[in-house]
Amino acid sequence: MELPGIELKRHSGKVVEEEIELDLNETQTNLTSIDTAEAYAEDAEKMRRAVSRVKTGEISEEEFKKFRLQLGIYGQRPDQQGFSMVRVKLPYGLLTSSQVRQVGKIARDFADGIAHVTTRQDIQLHWVRLENVPELMETLNEVGLTTREACGNTVRNIVGSPLAGVSSDEAFDVTPYSHLLAKHFLRNELSQTLPRKFKISFSGSADERDAIIPWIHDIGYVADMRNIDGAAVRGFKVFVGGGLGAQPRVADVLEEFLPAELLIPTTEAIVKVFNDHGNRQIRSKARMKYVLWKLGFEEFKRLVREERERVLASGRTFPEAETTEEEGYHPISDPGIPQTKGDSEFNRWLGSNVFPQRQRGYNAVYVNTTIGDFTVDQLFELGRIADKYTNGRMRTTAQQDIVLRWIRSSDIASIYNELRRVGLHQAGAQEIANVTSCPGADTCNLGITHSRALGKELTQLLHRHPDWNTLLKGLRIKISGCPNSCGQHHIAAIGFHGATKKVDGGEIPSYLLSIGGGMNSGKYTFGGTLGRIPARHAPEAVTRIIKRYLSNRTESENFWQFCERVGVPAFRDDIKDLADLRPEKLTKDLFVDLGQDKLFAAESGEGECAA
Numbered sequence: 001m002e003l004p005g006i007e008l009k010r011h012s013g014k015v016v017e018e019e020i021e022l023d024l025n026e027t028q029t030n031l032t033s034i035d036t037a038e039a040y041a042e043d044a045e046k047m048r049r050a051v052s053r054v055k056t057g058e059i060s061e062e063e064f065k066k067f068r069l070q071l072g073i074y075g076q077r078p079d080q081q082g083f084s085m086v087r088v089k090l091p092y093g094l095l096t097s098s099q100v101r102q103v104g105k106i107a108r109d110f111a112d113g114i115a116h117v118t119t120r121q122d123i124q125l126h127w128v129r130l131e132n133v134p135e136l137m138e139t140l141n142e143v144g145l146t147t148r149e150a151c152g153n154t155v156r157n158i159v160g161s162p163l164a165g166v167s168s169d170e171a172f173d174v175t176p177y178s179h180l181l182a183k184h185f186l187r188n189e190l191s192q193t194l195p196r197k198f199k200i201s202f203s204g205s206a207d208e209r210d211a212i213i214p215w216i217h218d219i220g221y222v223a224d225m226r227n228i229d230g231a232a233v234r235g236f237k238v239f240v241g242g243g244l245g246a247q248p249r250v251a252d253v254l255e256e257f258l259p260a261e262l263l264i265p266t267t268e269a270i271v272k273v274f275n276d277h278g279n280r281q282i283r284s285k286a287r288m289k290y291v292l293w294k295l296g297f298e299e300f301k302r303l304v305r306e307e308r309e310r311v312l313a314s315g316r317t318f319p320e321a322e323t324t325e326e327e328g329y330h331p332i333s334d335p336g337i338p339q340t341k342g343d344s345e346f347n348r349w350l351g352s353n354v355f356p357q358r359q360r361g362y363n364a365v366y367v368n369t370t371i372g373d374f375t376v377d378q379l380f381e382l383g384r385i386a387d388k389y390t391n392g393r394m395r396t397t398a399q400q401d402i403v404l405r406w407i408r409s410s411d412i413a414s415i416y417n418e419l420r421r422v423g424l425h426q427a428g429a430q431e432i433a434n435v436t437s438c439p440g441a442d443t444c445n446l447g448i449t450h451s452r453a454l455g456k457e458l459t460q461l462l463h464r465h466p467d468w469n470t471l472l473k474g475l476r477i478k479i480s481g482c483p484n485s486c487g488q489h490h491i492a493a494i495g496f497h498g499a500t501k502k503v504d505g506g507e508i509p510s511y512l513l514s515i516g517g518g519m520n521s522g523k524y525t526f527g528g529t530l531g532r533i534p535a536r537h538a539p540e541a542v543t544r545i546i547k548r549y550l551s552n553r554t555e556s557e558n559f560w561q562f563c564e565r566v567g568v569p570a571f572r573d574d575i576k577d578l579a580d581l582r583p584e585k586l587t588k589d590l591f592v593d594l595g596q597d598k599l600f601a602a603e604s605g606e607g608e609c610a611a
Contacts, residue, residue: 039187040141043071043148048134055131070154070192072147073133076126076443078603084133085443086111086125087150088140091182092160092175092202093121093396093403097386100394100402102143104379110136115379117372119436119488120199121159121396122150126443148186155191155271158182159217160202161210162395162403165326166357166364170204171223172234176321177263178202184264184319190271195278196286198271199243206237208519209430211398211476213491215251215524216242218288219270226257234260240270241292241300244485249289250524252297254304262308264318269307273300328391328406332361336409346416348466349427354412357405365404365415366429371437371455372400381422389415398488399476400436401429431469432477433462436488440481440498441593441603447481448602449498449509453595454538455479461539468546475559476518477542479511490526491517493559494542499532500602503581509535509593509600515545515571520560528568530575534590537578544574 047068054064065075074085088103095103103123107115110132111125118124128136137147150157160178164170181200185191191198201217203210214220220239225232235257242251258266274288277295292300353366367382374382382402386392390406397403407415419425428434435458438444440451458477462468478492489495496511514527533541548571553562563571593600 037141037144040144040146040148041138043146044134044137044141047071047073047137051130051134066152068133069152070149071137072150072152074151075445077441077445077447080127080443082130083126084128084130085439086128086133086136086147087118088123088125088145088147089150089157090121090123090145090396091158092164092178093162094175095394095396095402096143097383097392097394099143099145100379100386101383102139102145104376104383106136106139107379108376110139113376115374116439117374117396117400117402119398119400119438119486120157121162121398122157123396124439126439146186149191151197153194153196155185155188155194155198155200158185158200158202159212159398161204161212162397162401163210163355163364163405164202164204166359166362166405167204167210168356168358169207169209171225172204173323173326174202174204174221174223175326176323177221177236177260180319180321181263181267185267185271190268190275194271194275195280196283196288198274198288200267213398213488213519214239214242215519216244216248216488216491217251218242218274219267220251221258221263224257236260236263238266240304241289241297243287243289244488244490245287246284246483247289248485248490248526249293250526252292254301260321261318263321265308265311266304268311269304272307273303277303326391326393326405328359328362328408330389330391330406330408330411332408332410334408334410335361345425345427346413349416349425350412352427352431352469353429354407359406361409362405363407363409363412365407365412366397366401367404367419367424368399368401368426368429368434369424370426370459371435371452373452374402375422378422378424381418381424385415385418388418399429399434401434426463427466428463428469431462432472432475432493433459433469435459435462435477435479436492437479438481438486440479444481444486446484447498448500449481449511449535450593450595451479451481451487451496451498453593454496454511454535457539457594458542461542468550471550472546472559483512489514489517492527493518494545495527496538500600501532501534501581504583504586506591507600507602508581508590509602511535511538513538513541513575515568516560516563518560520558525560528563530568530572531579533575533578534581535594536590536592537575538594541575541578545571548574 053059072087076083110128112127116124164175165173199217200219201212203212203222221236238255238258239251240254243249277291279285355364389411395403435455437451437455441447475493477494478487478489479496480487480489481498489497495514499510501508501510510532513530517527
């Protein structure tokens with residue numbers, strides 16, 4: 001059985017990989033750029049044929065890997081062969097009630113019963129048998145969802161503010177522009193065989209309340225309005241060349257103000273320069289940030305503007321963003337938010353998870369679970385609740401939450417009770433207790449430690465101290481199971497990334513601990529490293545860091561200012577004993593990772609998911 005458009009050429013019974021790779025790329029780039037059910041069906045059928053061929057040995061695992069990554073399918077760890085992680089692409093995090101129910105059905109029928117919301121607003125499904133992937137894709141396609149280009153060397157999922165269109169401090173609603181670019185680059189020939197993955201974000205304002213963080217993206221667009229010749233003009237501040245991973249880089253500002261009409265030509269020009277100058281020989285040096293380091297910012301900017309002029313001079317016409325404003329369909333009956341006297345749990349949830357929209361009488365409600373994991377029952381209930389109380393839409397967030405918008409103030413208490421029935425009433429959505437974590441060594445090939453287990457431990461710790469959440473507004477804890485920052489640990493107030501330490505003939509699961517990452521007073525900062533500590537000492541390290549800050553800060557001093565004043569060495573002294581691995585300090589439990597019951601041994605394969 002052959003893949004459509006792929007002619008295998010053999011010499012002496014061996015496949016010529018270079019020729020197959022070229023044919024495979026041609027198959028991918030000759031697709032229509034229109035987002036249609038027919039195109040989705042074609043992807044699923046290609047996957048069915050490819051799965052059949054790799055199982056019979058007609059194509060190699062390496063050839064198949066290139067193919068499946070383009071369609072959003074990752075392999076899991078070496079001891080989990082035959083199982084896949086499926087990433088569902090959700091441009092700017094948008095989900096409808098029917099889609100979230102379908103994801104629940106898929107999690108039940110094909111995966112392990114969990115849908116994991118990622119830091120890029122996607123949904124990941126784990127433990128999917130490879131032979132079931134094509135049917136899973138078809139089931140997604142029934143509700144207009146796709147996995148295509150959620151992985152691979154492509155323009156990845158375009159992230160956008162979950163409060164777009166309802167925030168009181170946004171310049172304008174970035175939803176139409178996020179949608180425009182997502183549609184433009186899906187199956188676009190320019191973005192099919194890039195040197196490496198490419199990430200784009202849209203923020204409605206510069207305050208970063210939406211957790212999108214433009215300065216860590218290949219392109220970060222931040223909405224702005226300017227008065228030009230007496231007219232109000234929509235546009236964007238444009239960041240380029242940001243990134244995390246082993247060598248994080250703060251993005252440069254390419255344009256202080258880019259008129260919105262130049263969005264597609266400018267994005268195409270940046271992607272084209274990256275495509276032309278990116279490193280295709282060394283994968284670890286292939287992201288766009290390395291192009292800026294190599295060329296220098298001024299030369300990069302010159303090349304982008306030169307390429308944009310070519311695009312504009314080509315005579316092409318570019319679609320405009322559809323600026324129709326989203327509206328809720330439930331009429332307002334009571335503009336006030338009701339309080340439940342004596343119910344402290346409800347009042348805490350109200351203060352941390354509910355945000356008034358700029359549309360009077362409506363609210364955005366953050367639904368957060370521990371480390372972004374939603375069960376089948378919770379997904380079905382979210383779909384029902386969205387139909388009952390909102391316009392049937394919701395959005396995922398970069399903090400691994402789901403936001404229900406257009407909730408009437410008069411319905412707040414009722415929706416809390418409905419969320420409570422299925423365990424979705426956890427408070428702290430915009431507080432330090434909302435810990436972010438990647439899947440880590442549970443399923444990821446690159447994972448060193450079981451970061452999800454640490455995420456659960458820290459979430460429980462912080463919920464035992466509700467006063468901390470009140471006092472530590474704006475702080476975030478983020479965890480990655482390896483240095484690649486899928487959990488975005490570099491930009492956390494307190495960040496962890498997985499490591500290992502060989503001691504006394506064994507291995508201790510460990511984390512490198514950093515503090516002070518994020519934006520403070522307009523400055524963009526990656527966290528400073530305190531040191532390496534055993535995984536089981538991480539909760540105590542967090543406790544000590546928080547206590548040092550709360551006990552020694554000045555009245556108006558935030559955490560970042562405090563870190564600058566006292567310096568990293570002061571915090572390092574606080575955890576020095578936790579990092580002490582002299583023989584008399586060793587205990588058996590240190591050699592067992594959190595959430596595990598056997599001796600730790602670091603095992604990682606070839607990365608398919610690195611940040």
